[in-house]
Amino acid sequence: MAESLTLADVINEGKKNFSIVLVDDDTAVLDVINKVLSKNGYLCRVAGDGDEALNLIAESQCDLIITDIRMPKCDGLHLARAINKSNRQAKIIFMTGYAKSQNIAETVECRPVGFLEKPFQPQNLLRLVDSAFDDWQASHEQEKYNTILSDAVIKKTKQITTQDERLIAEREMLEGILSHSYFGVIAVDTELTIALLSKCALMLLGRNDLDPYKCYGKKIADVFIDEHCLSILSLHSKVLYDGRLHGATYRDTSGRWIELTAYPIVGKDNIKNIVFIVADYTERRKTEENVRHLAMIGEQAGEGIAMTDLDYTITFVNPVWRKDHGYGIDDELVGQPLKLFHSAEQWEAEILPIVEEVRQSDYHAGKVSHTRGDGSQFLTETRVTLLRDDQAVPCGFIWFAIDITERERQAEEQRELESQMQHSKRLEAVGSLAAGIAHEINTPIQFVGDNTHFLADAFKSLETLIDCYDKMWQAIKAGQDIATLEEQKAQAEKEADLEYHKEEVPQAIEQTLEGVSRVSKIVRAMRDFSHQGQGEKSLADINKMLESTLTVARNELKYVSDVETVFDPGLPEIDCYQSDLNQVFLNILVNAAHAIAEVVGDSPQEKGKITITTGHDDDNVMITIADTGCGIPQAVQGRVYEHFFTTKEVGKGTGQGLSISRKIVVEKHGGTLNFESEEGEGTTFFITLPISSPSADETIKEPVFGE
Amino acid sequence: MTQTRVLFVDDQKNVLEGLRRMLRKFRDEWEMEFVTCGREALDAMAANPFDVIVSDMKMPEMNGAQLLKRISEKYPGTVRIILSGHSDIELVLQSVGYAHQYLAKPCEPETLQQTVKNSIGLRELLACEELHEKIAQIDSLPSPPETYNRLVAALQSEKSSVQDIAGIISHDVGMTAKILQMINSAFFGLPAHVESIRQAVSLLGLDAVRGLALTCGVFEQFDDPGVEGISFESIYTHSTAVGVGGQKIAGEIGLNKRLIEDTMMAGTLHDTGKLILLTQFRSEYCEAIALAQEKSLPLHKAEQRILGVSHAEIGAHLLSLWGLPDSIIETAALHHSPMRAPAIVPSVLTAIYIANVMEHEQSNGGNGQEVLQLDMDYLAGIGIANRIQELRELCPTEIT
Structure with a gap:
């Protein structure tokens, strides 16, 4: 090469010897590529299909074929196979606009040096062509070595054997493999002396700085660095030991995964040489790892996974799906219709609408019951996703199903427990008052009974008197002297205790009626207190509710406190959970009574006072309950809403009253519950309730505390 | 016949008036007064003490327990009864030392009448007021x-x-x-x-x-007071034996199941008076025992000479104050003199009477007192005079 030429010139000169054939049925594509390549110093010939291309190749040498896959008549794959078959050394680059997986597999069999998916950037093509060119140049170099090698081998062979044409042919084949294989090849004897080494092997094992031929006769350890030496040595000894094929994969310091396969070449009775095939395992390993991860997800996911095609034929089920649906590992489910897991009616009515939805919007999630192999049913939470292929065309569905029977059962239990808890809290509130209420009822019943007994006796006396009057009347009619009867009458009236009865009977009747009405009032209040609007909101008059609560709690309050009510007569009715609010009022009133009893004692000379005030503005109803009790100590004011916090002695309070009250007012009604308290002076509770009640999800969640 | 003076206390005017009207029919027997609070009750007592006080429990200022406590201190002879609408155990526990009996509101007139009557009924048997006062003050009996x-x-x-x-x-x-x-x-x-x-x-x-x-x-x-010839233990042993024996006899003489059950309790309690004498009237009792030995009298007769009444009346009086069932009171009162019973028929009294005599025959030997004799007229009246031997064999010979 002349000194005056630039490096580029030298390369371009080489490029002219590098013969490229472009194949595509689309002339526009041919044009574009041709231009790009020519611009970069390559020479191309073009063909419209595979047959044309083969003709061109037959005409003269061809080093690289860039071909479309889909073409009329002879397509890219045919072309590639024909070339491979004819043992030509032309490299192949595929281009395609239709990269389907199967296609790819077939192209890989043709061992292309590149694969371009249309549309592609010209520089990508250029990069592939450049690298093919580099290889081509390198192999031209290598060919020289090959020739030297083969000469040497041939010479040697000729020294050892007399004439074995077949051996020569084999040697040629070996050379072919050595120079063209993507695998590296190393052959050593039992002493680890290199007998054969391909350039590719040197490259893969990090010694592309060496000339393979110069390594012949050297020891492995003199050529390769430790990490590779160790692997080679280990395999070498294994093969020597048992004469079988051994392999190893490992990651070298550059991060590349290397696969080594070693097998023996056996001479007459013993191993003569050992051949190592070296391969770059990195890409394959990635793919394998991906596949493994996918498999692990499928196998070990905690929920059932199934895939179907667009006709709902099962293409995949994971073990959880099998187990949940009562099928064993051997039951063939792939290929069966998904209908298997649903009744015909359910399929029509429920599943088809779901998949319709998924076809429209790609996704559906909801509760669906599934049928097991034995016909029993279970509830699942099912998510369905539309599967799409490389071209984003729908190709099936993936179904995720979690058995939620147990979860639902637990949730149901939880709900039941909560409702029971709430109910028992209410019963407890009523129960704690029961003794007091019993007293409130027993007392009027006592005097109603007493008066009724008295009235019975009184009537008997009066009846006797009436009989007596009757007799006197008869006597008068018979003409008896009235004067003599006067005395008799007075006597009878005295006996019948007439004056007393005249005075007492009306009072007895009045008090009896009063007692009866007192009992009915208590009974009504109790019913209002605990049963009104249970479980649902209803319009209610807060004043009336406070009256009922006062009646129920009367026995708790009356010995320690006077109660004053200042009710707003224009108080609007509000939509509320009545029995819950009654419980709040009761809690606060009973607390007030206890607080007052702390100050004045159980049977006080002077009672305390509870003042209940109601009022409203445009948005809220306000209730204040003020007592003259002991007050809440500053230190515990922040804790009064804590569950189970109580300062009362054991048996007097469970410490749940205010915590439940706050929940009811704030969370259930969207209101506020606050208090002001001065130790030794008393406590005032302020409740506000919105007149137009918020819906459940609007209710305020943040806590509201008194200072 | 002197009128029984009864004081009613209740803070509810309606209740008082109801009682006043209903009880008017007893105006010949009872002299009644009705007051609305503890203070008035104490004033009324001060003016002229009452035989019986019937008080409400829950009242402002001074509750029933507090009132009865003061009455028991100042007027020990007054029979103290609570009439309350509360069934609160705590209130009962508060007043348990001061009230002789408890009545629940609503209370039937007959029950009220009977209770008042019973509580003072046996008082006439007691010779002197002091005796009654001492008994009325007892709020518990000694246990070893x-x-x-x-x-x-x-x-x-x-x-x-x-x-x-x-x-x-x-x-x-x-x-x-x-x-x-x-x-x-x-x-x-x-x-x-x-x-x-x-x-x-x-x-x-x-x-x-x-x-x-x-x-x-x-x-x-209560530690045994150590009176010679009698001890707590001997009373308990004897009482239990009489109860057990009495129960067997009760079955033989054709009492119904309910009365047979009562017999055991009646037996246990028939000598309650002895416990009272031992603890409250120790010196008089010692005297009586000495007298019984000296004159070879049955003990109860000796008691009568010294105190005017025997342990039988004294025990019965307390049991009556405490509102125990009639059959038990009757047995305690008449277990030495069954002929005084209102009706001569087979009863709890009959069974205990026989068991008591037989138990004395077996255990009472050498303390010099006269051995009790069965009243054959009484047994003949009941129609079991001929079965004595047979009944005697039922009684336990040895009590452990």
């Missing part, structure tokens, strides 16, 4: 320390059953009487008839019994 300690230990143990507790109580005169007082109070709203201590304990509940015993101290331990 070991029995008391056993009960306390059993009540404190989580493992104790009703059976265990009842087993201890039913062998103790004082505890049996007190438990029956509690169980017979209408306050608890329990069925009128209780067959056995076991049923009583189970009706009251172990918690209530625990409260009564440990907090209220209704059971009292």
